[in-house]
Amino acid sequence: MKPIQVGLLGIGTVGSGTYGVLVRNQEEIRRRAGRGIEITMVADLDTERARGLVGPGVQVVADARAVIANPDIEIVVELIGGTGIARTLMMEAIAAGKHVVTANKALLAVHGTEIFEAAQQAGVIVAFEAAVAGGIPIIKALREGLTANRIQWIAGIINGTTNFILSEMRDKGLDFDVVLREAQRLGYAEADPTFDIEGVDAAHKATIMSAIAFGIPVQFDKAHVEGITQLSATDIRYAEQLGYRIKLLGFTRRREGLGVELRVHPTLVPARRLIANVEGAMNAVVVNGDAVGTTLYYGKGAGSEPTASAVIADLVDVTRLATSDPQHRVPHLAFQPGAVRNVSVLPMDEVVTSYYLRLRVKDEAGVLARVTGILAEAGISINALLQREADVVAGTDAGAGEPTPDHTDLIILTHETREGTMNQALARMQGLPAVLAPIVRIRKEELA
Structure with missing residues (x-):
């Protein structure tokens, strides 16, 4: 022919x-x-x-x-x-x-x-x-290979620039700004890396996968988008001590009778999960279907x-x-055009997940009780708790320097709760006189 x-x-x-x-x-x-x-x-x-x-x-x-x-x-x-x-x-x-x-x-x-x-x-x-x-042939997998399945959720490392930066931060203990400059020098990050480091690029891709997985219109304007610019080496190190790694994930999940979650943000992932060990500029997507279970797709995401x-x-x-x-x-979107359903994307307040919290507080009696009391009153259950001597000079949050004996870091892992509930509890905790800096909140997914 x-x-x-x-x-x-x-x-x-x-x-x-x-x-x-x-x-x-x-x-x-x-x-x-x-x-x-x-x-x-x-x-x-x-x-x-x-x-x-x-x-x-x-x-x-x-x-x-x-x-x-x-x-x-x-x-x-x-x-x-x-x-x-x-x-x-x-x-x-x-x-x-x-x-x-x-x-x-x-x-x-x-x-x-x-x-x-x-x-x-x-x-x-x-x-x-x-x-x-x-x-990575993820579109073909979702549209054809997994067509027998009712997709439950998708989680993806779908931006190589941010994954390279987070890998370097973890390996070398450096803060974001330092690693970003190195990524730009090596060609992993653009001169203007905004779309990558602010999570926009990953949100575009997550939006497309969500539409194919659940048979809904593309709804990028409803996605929750956070980047990695506020992450510190301190939190990456604490997460490691707790058995987790921090990845920028594009995440979408079916919530029966309610809608679909569509979000991009830094996420704690158990270090034992395969996706937690995807390093450098590589990409990986995990898809969970009711028949096949959990599948992983890994490879070069750009170039x-x-x-x-x-x-x-x-x-x-x-x-x-x-x-x-x-x-x-x-x-195009796996489902016949007449069968695409205008299912709503849930507002972030309605998302249910678990959390990593880090509070820099005065090292004085009663602080831990007041913090845990607020969580208990909100119905938020604690999964793990660490207390570490703050490792920065007073008045800074650089993640390095001389220990400050009058400050301490409280690191809390919670069980699942609604985001709106967590926001209310965080506002109350932030108002405590003993809390010395903005509370760090990073969402956590077990991906099991």
Whole structure:
């Protein structure tokens, strides 16, 4: 059969990787897809650089709309990123009857409902394996491999930058700002790392997985998002002493009869769990289904060729399915469009989890009793408690320095409670005269 022709919008890190892997493995890919797959047209503002990457056999243009308008192009690969021009071009490609492959998690998390509805009406496919966890085939696992299951929850380390930073903080005992600068020097963090370190990137990916797992619309605007900028080496060390490690998790869970939890935040995970031992810039996703139990998906979550692996897997899928009846394709969000339910995302006050608390207090009689009394009155049960001499000079919270004999750290692990209840108890504890600094609260998940 004649090779299927692909137009590539953007040939940066992922785009160049996609072109290179597709050329390198073309025979293997053809054997799997049933026909050849060729990138025959590339749009990029830096046309000179693009021509140097693809050579004379590929048409290079500066105008992405020229790719969409080309009647020979059957699949458009969108690797521009962002939610501005990328959205416009994707909708134009769909309207022109082109199948679309994208790695754009931000666009799908914010505008996915609109995009998938347009694709359904046009009878085209929007494939997006590369949008979540790079080379890990988690979208395919959720949409197809686990389709027999009622998914209960998903927990993922889905941002390599933050996982690298937390791994370095734990290994070297350094605080966040120091490790961030090192991550930027090594190329693990962008010059402006805001989307990564504030949890936004992970929230985009968690939103997409939640929609597929539970058959609900994408609802990024309702996700609870916290990053890692306020974490200290002190808390990482205390967590380790208690048998836990701190990871930035994207977490979503079904709450029967109530709704769905959708949240990203630093989380204490038992050190014995496999996901707690995922280090450096690697990604991992844990999925719990009622039939299969708990499954783990691990690998490189970013980078040129790992992400290209997912892009090309989508190209193969689209090539196989392009001529099939649209009504018999795997739905974009796993559930048939008419069966997607507008289940609410729970406000954070209604989330139920357990907690790590650290209180810096005056080392005086009665403080522990007052703190535990407040928790007891709120109905919050204590699972473990440590008392440690504060290891900072008075008036600082740097996590290093000379011990201060008149201060102590109380570290408390609680059993599960409602977030709103915990917030009320924290407000009361913060008001105690003996509490000397803002209370540190980190959520905890057993992932069992």
